[in-house]
Amino acid sequence: xxxxxFEYRAPDTLQEALTLLAExxxxxxxxxxxxxxxxxxxxxxxxxxxxxxxxxxxxxxxxDVLSDGQVSIGAMVRQATLEKSDLIRTRLPLLxxxxxxxxxxxxxxxGTIGGSLAHADPAAELPVISVxxxxxxxxxxxxxxxxxxxxxxxxxxxxxxxxxxxxxxxVIFPATPTRTGYAFHELARRHGDYAQAGAAAVITLDEAGxxxxxxxxxxxxxxxPMSASxxxxxxxxNQLNDSLIEAAARHAADHEIEPGGDxxxxxxxxxxxxxxxxxxxxxxxxxxxxxxx
Amino acid sequence: xxxxxxxVTINGREETKHVExxxxxxxxxxxxxxxxxxxxxxxxxxxxxxxxxFNGEAVRSCLMLAVQANGxxxxxxxxxxxxxxxxxxxxxFHEAHALQCGYCTPGFLMTLKPWLKENPNxxxxxxxxxxxxxxxxxxxxxxxxxxxxxxxxxxxQTTD
Ligand SMILES: Cc1cc2nc3c(=O)[nH]c(=O)nc-3n(C[C@H](O)[C@H](O)[C@H](O)COP(=O)(O)OP(=O)(O)OC[C@H]3O[C@@H](n4cnc5c(N)ncnc54)[C@H](O)[C@@H]3O)c2cc1C
Ligand code: FES
Ligand code: FES
Numbered sequence: 001x002x003x004x005x006f007e008y009r010a011p012d013t014l015q016e017a018l019t020l021l022a023e024x025x026x027x028x029x030x031x032x033x034x035x036x037x038x039x040x041x042x043x044x045x046x047x048x049x050x051x052x053x054x055x056x057x058x059x060x061x062x063x064d065v066l067s068d069g070q071v072s073i074g075a076m077v078r079q080a081t082l083e084k085s086d087l088i089r090t091r092l093p094l095l096x097x098x099x100x101x102x103x104x105x106x107x108x109x110x111g112t113i114g115g116s117l118a119h120a121d122p123a124a125e126l127p128v129i130s131v132x133x134x135x136x137x138x139x140x141x142x143x144x145x146x147x148x149x150x151x152x153x154x155x156x157x158x159x160x161x162x163x164x165x166x167x168x169x170x171v172i173f174p175a176t177p178t179r180t181g182y183a184f185h186e187l188a189r190r191h192g193d194y195a196q197a198g199a200a201a202v203i204t205l206d207e208a209g210x211x212x213x214x215x216x217x218x219x220x221x222x223x224x225p226m227s228a229s230x231x232x233x234x235x236x237x238n239q240l241n242d243s244l245i246e247a248a249a250r251h252a253a254d255h256e257i258e259p260g261g262d263x264x265x266x267x268x269x270x271x272x273x274x275x276x277x278x279x280x281x282x283x284x285x286x287x288x289x290x291x292x293x
Numbered sequence: 294x295x296x297x298x299x300x301v302t303i304n305g306r307e308e309t310k311h312v313e314x315x316x317x318x319x320x321x322x323x324x325x326x327x328x329x330x331x332x333x334x335x336x337x338x339x340x341x342x343x344x345x346x347f348n349g350e351a352v353r354s355c356l357m358l359a360v361q362a363n364g365x366x367x368x369x370x371x372x373x374x375x376x377x378x379x380x381x382x383x384x385x386f387h388e389a390h391a392l393q394c395g396y397c398t399p400g401f402l403m404t405l406k407p408w409l410k411e412n413p414n415x416x417x418x419x420x421x422x423x424x425x426x427x428x429x430x431x432x433x434x435x436x437x438x439x440x441x442x443x444x445x446x447x448x449x450q451t452t453d
Contacts, residue, residue, distance in 0.1 A: 002315060002316075002317070002320075003315040003317075004315070005313070005314075005315055006314060006315060007295070007314065008297065008314035008358070008360050010360070010361075031358075034356050034357060034358075034361075035338060035353075035356055038317075038338075038355075038356040038357070038358075039336075039337035039338055039356065042317070042336050042337055042355070043337065051314065051358075053358075053360075053361065055361060080350075100422075103338075103426070104341070104425050104426025104427075105351065105404070105408070105423060105426060106341065106344055106351045106352055106353055106404060106426050107338060107353065107356075107426065109347075109350045109351060109352050110352050110353070110356065110357070190425070191422070191425050192425045192426060
């Protein structure tokens with residue numbers, strides 16, 4: 001298996017990369033970690049005429065804390081770097097605990113946060129986590145930049161807000177609110193494989209221990225990260241007892257996801273998984289938030 | 294097709310070659326440099342047979358282009374030991390029967406080399422995690438886990 005011939009460009013600056021992208025448009029592909037792009041080129045499912053390699057572009061691999069406690073992560077930060085970062089562990093615990101679910105160590109050594117987010121695989125963990133944490137994506141082209149919220153970035157299967165001439169350069173995560181617990185659960189046939197289904201929960205409690213805010217986002221049970229906002233509304237304002245958690249997880253699995261079946265899992269089985277994993281995630285996030293209160 | 298001139302340091306030696314941009318790093322290593330110890334199983338990142346060290350980190354050489362290695366440092370299984378003077382990992386694999394056909398072995402060894410440096414005293418679970426990205430169709434993995442433990446035990450004995 002060999003990729004079809006292409007022209008290779010390895011710019012040193014973002015400006016050069018943006019110019020090359022503008023000049024070559026649809027025929028060009030950005031190369032980040034290559035852990036999704038090179039396989040599809042090896043299979044010749046993608047045959048770009050020009051490869052613009054971002055690996056030598058400077059300034060895209062920083063992790064910074066902004067003055068208001070937001071965390072900014074450059075698009076070319078490797079998944080393995082996130083996994084080992086103390087800053088990510090303490091400031092973005094949900095992101096930290098989810099990275100080991102992505103593929104295998106050798107793949108995380110190359111794979112980048114930006115590549116995974118832009119690739120928009122519904123079975124990928126990072127898009128789900130960025131929607132759960134309400135991250136903002138910075139998209140740049142030659143004429144400027146814009147910020148797009150993670151939830152509106154994902155539009156359809158492998159389809160995003162990214163324009164043909166745009167590069168995702170930075171991901172900005174809001175500061176962690178107080179009394180907030182996080183959890184992510186997924187089920188894969190083999191550790192490191194793409195999961196059949198998964199669920200992320202973010203629960204903030206008020207001073208009386210009631211749910212002040214909840215977010216529930218599901219993995220691989222729809223074309224994009226699926227947000228169960230009605231189930232989250234059921235939790236908000238209430239004490240999170242067993243029956244309420246169960247009812248919310250049930251509602252999400254029955255009404256707020258759109259799983260398609262595949263050879264490994266029928267749609268009905270995925271709904272069942274979403275219910276079980278969602279319930280577990282809410283419980284764990286609630287318990288974590290209680291411990292912080 | 295235009296060729297690009299690249300220089301890599303591989304197993305301590307400098308090599309300069311003209312390559313087509315679409316040449317995979319795995320094929321460059323095997324065909325252009327003749328280092329056939331790096332194996333190719335799937336060419337889409339699933340099996341791990343092609344694992345090499347790229348600037349000291351374990352990566353899939355089938356998911357990189359040779360041109361991306363320009364100016365970088367590579368290590369392949371040939372850098373470990375020789376039949377008469379095996380690397381401790383190779384010795385442990387030999388003693389624990391951690392290979393049968395041997396097709397997967399170079400990938401396992403190159404995955405383990407940097408990992409054991411960062412994780413000198415792993416437990417069974419951690420070893421299995423670390424090896425989750427390498428497939429072996431022969432051994433059933435248990436003997437590979439045993440070999441890793443043998444390496445860490447040996448090391449402890451020598452430092453005790
Ligand atoms: C065997 C295997 C198992 C895997 N398992 C998982 C898994 O369980 N979970 C998971 O989430 N992922 C998994 N992956 C995918 C892996 O996480 C990839 O690293 C990731 O999907 C893509 O990131 P990348 O940096 O490698 O991007 P690339 O492959 O380089 O690029 C992917 C796409 O995004 C575009 N792109 C890249 N960077 C940018 C940017 N900055 N701006 C705009 N567009 C950009 C590229 O043009 C391309 O279309 C697996 C991969 C393999 C090979
Ligand atoms: S040949 Fe590279 S992972 Fe299988
Ligand atoms: S020894 Fe044959 S594949 Fe591992």
